[in-house]
Amino acid sequence: MQRTALIILLAGILAVNIGVLTGSAPFTAPGGTWWIGFLALMPFGLGLLVWRGFRWAAMACVMYGTVGMAMDVATTVQILTKDPEVMLSLLNSLVSGFLNFLLILFGGRSFLDVT
Numbered sequence: 001m002q003r004t005a006l007i008i009l010l011a012g013i014l015a016v017n018i019g020v021l022t023g024s025a026p027f028t029a030p031g032g033t034w035w036i037g038f039l040a041l042m043p044f045g046l047g048l049l050v051w052r053g054f055r056w057a058a059m060a061c062v063m064y065g066t067v068g069m070a071m072d073v074a075t076t077v078q079i080l081t082k083d084p085e086v087m088l089s090l091l092n093s094l095v096s097g098f099l100n101f102l103l104i105l106f107g108g109r110s111f112l113d114v115t
Contacts, residue, residue, distance in 0.1 A: 002058075002106055002109060002110040002113060003050055003051070003053070003110065005106045005110075006047075006050045006058065006061055006103070006106055006107060006110060007047050007050055007051055009099055009102050009103045009106060010043045010044075010046055010047040010050070010061065010103070011043075011047065012099050013043045013068070013096065013099045013100065013103065014040065014043040014044055014047070016092065016095055016096045016099065017039035017040055017043065017096070018039075018040060019092070020039065020092060020096075021035070021036060021039055021040060042064055043064070046060055046061050046064060055111065056111075058107045058108075058110040058111035059107065059111045061103055061104075061107035061110075062103070062104050062107040062108050062111065064103070065100040065101070065103035065104040065107060066100075066104060068096065068097075068100040068103075069097050069100035069101055069104065072093045072094075072096050072097035072100060073097060075089070075093045076090065076093045076094065076097065079093065
């Protein structure tokens with residue numbers, strides 16, 4: 001059950017990040033190939049590792065979710081203080097932050113669950 005939840009959350013994060021990279025949310029698409037790897041390839045790779053059943057992949061999901069949630073909080077604060085008219089970017093950061101929070105929660109439970 002927890003493995004399925006992790007895969008679903010990673011797929012949701014991947015979908016949101018692909019939307020950011022393709023430019024559906026204005027002013028949030030970062031440039032550079034490093035961001036493509038972090039925003040698109042990392043959740044895909046983690047999903048494959050979780051699907052294959054590696055237990056340590058759950059902790060890697062927690063680390064990825066922590067970094068992603070920190071970036072989402074920073075983006076949300078910047079939008080609220082500098083440019084409050086960009087509601088699509090704010091919604092994107094809130095959804096991504098919520099998914100990253102759930103990834104941290106379920107990834108930690110999956111890693112600590114020894115069955």
